[in-house]
Amino acid sequence: MTNPIPLEVSDSDLVARAKAGELDAFETLTNRYAQRVYSLTLRMLRQEQDAEDVTQQTFLSALESLGGFRGDASFATWLLRIATHAALKVIRKRKGLDTVSLEEATEPTEGYDTIPHPEYIADWRQSPEELVRKHETQSLLDDALAKLDEKHRLVFLLRDVEGLSVEETAGALGLSEANTKVRLLRARLQLREQLTLTLGDPYRRVVQTHPPTEEEH
């Protein structure tokens, strides 16, 4: 039995070793990313059994196609693409859709002019760093995320939570970059609104004293 693989071994080294036949290397990669894939799919699918199935599918798929992984994208990005693709299949199946892309052919790109202006504006009482340590913050975040339209939530999950670029996000979801950006903006603004209602300091609430479209600054 081989020695445990040290933490400092890079993903690309592990991929090379897995390709050369080392199961341990693939298992290490799995341990590195399983939580992340599971969290992403759980947030996308909002159902534990489905998230488990898709997570398992993702790693099995990665195992089988490892030979074809060229390393153009990072292993993490490649894995997240596989996971997203598998999760989207579940979503489409739930809706009884056949199309590959989530972007319905007849759906126009959302415009910036219909984006709702922020209403509840207040400085937060605590910094994100302080909040992250609190257990109840996570459920607040998940509740806010759950309230988003799925099409906005998916973009936010990939772009802001997982850190994929706009281009990668658009590619993974089968959307145009323009549409991805608008959906991202809507997601961010809506989450801001939701979270500020709870996390904002009501004593420091700011009210816009002029209609946003009129005065020039």
Place this chain on the structure above:
Amino acid sequence: MKCAELLTMLNEYVDGTVDPAICEEFEKHMAGCNPCQVVVDNIRQTITLYKEGKPYDLPIAFRQRLHTALRQRWSETHCRKP
């Protein structure tokens, strides 16, 4: 720059990909518009909060199932090779 215009470029400003000239306009506006300044701060805080959120733990039984399935598929795949 008006508040509504700022909104359309919020993504780019927060992500740091905005044109320097527009960036200047943005910051000039925010210097004189507290609501916009706070909204931009809120958005940054929101993104940070989600980015640094705790990932979900894998249920233990599932983790075991996953590894069993991978080992099985691995031996199947590797046995198929000549």
